[in-house]
Amino acid sequence: MILYTAMPLELVLEGIDRTYNYKEIDINDIKLVIEPIDINHGKIVRLISTNPQDYLNGELSPGKIIEFKIHQA
């Protein structure tokens, strides 16, 4: 990786060795990589979908916090 940035590298890379606890979930056949925040909330990290229009959906954009609910069949 080459970082081409005007910011001092020690600032950018501080804490790079942090470990991540990501989980993959499916919502309406769209795969989401989320980072759990607490027992029923998670933050979207990444969206994996082959439909490009999904990426224009603000509800699925990275950084959005989603709530997990008990699934009622």
Place this chain on the structure above:
Amino acid sequence: MISYKSTFNASNETQTPPQIPVPPSIEKNAPPESLNTIQQLGQIEMPKSESNIHCITIVGQIEGHIVLPPQNKTTKYEHIIPQLVAIEQNPKVEGLLIILNTVGGDVEAGLAIAEMIVSMTKPTVSLVLGGGHSIGVPIAVAGDYSFIAETATMTIHPIRLTGLVIGVPQTYEYLDKMQDRVIKFVVEHSKIDESTFRELMFSTGKLARDIGTILVGTDAVECGLIDEVGGIGKAVNKLEELIKEKKQRG
């Protein structure tokens, strides 16, 4: 005590919940759920108006192959690229506005975004607001027309290697190649010539800690890197103009 309690209850019962009068025009068009929102939260959902342009803001670090630590604000290229595909393909979207306030980031990711923007058939206008530094430069020039705010800055400096560096000539050749990719892209997609850009990149004495140059607003336009000094109004107008031109051409 008992009598007091009963009168308290009675008076409480006669009190009607506060009613917020709803103007007839809203009542007619809005579905019942939005009425509930007004009464419960004092808010109404804005009527959805479809815009024929889409706007992508590229802020903070451009994140590439490695997830950056959370103190960085990042723009993720794996999200921007499919968004560009969607914009290109969606018939409702006629133009794209790219707003930049970035400090740079991953070379590969930045160049990938820039190449995507260049190859779009829909009109694109870019606007550099706070700053468009380092790898932000190729993205800024990638649009059909570029603007820079009067006080916005662009830093042009050489690429440095990060991480483990093996001190062999090949390392420097590799670095040179990476740098040439950036230079070639910028020169091809803006009015700046290669010698001027290289001169800006390697000049000394203009940056406190580094070699390179900071271009502020009009400087970027004067050297041919950016097309015009302007803000959001000018940028949106230009985009609408380009959309109109494209429609006329058929």
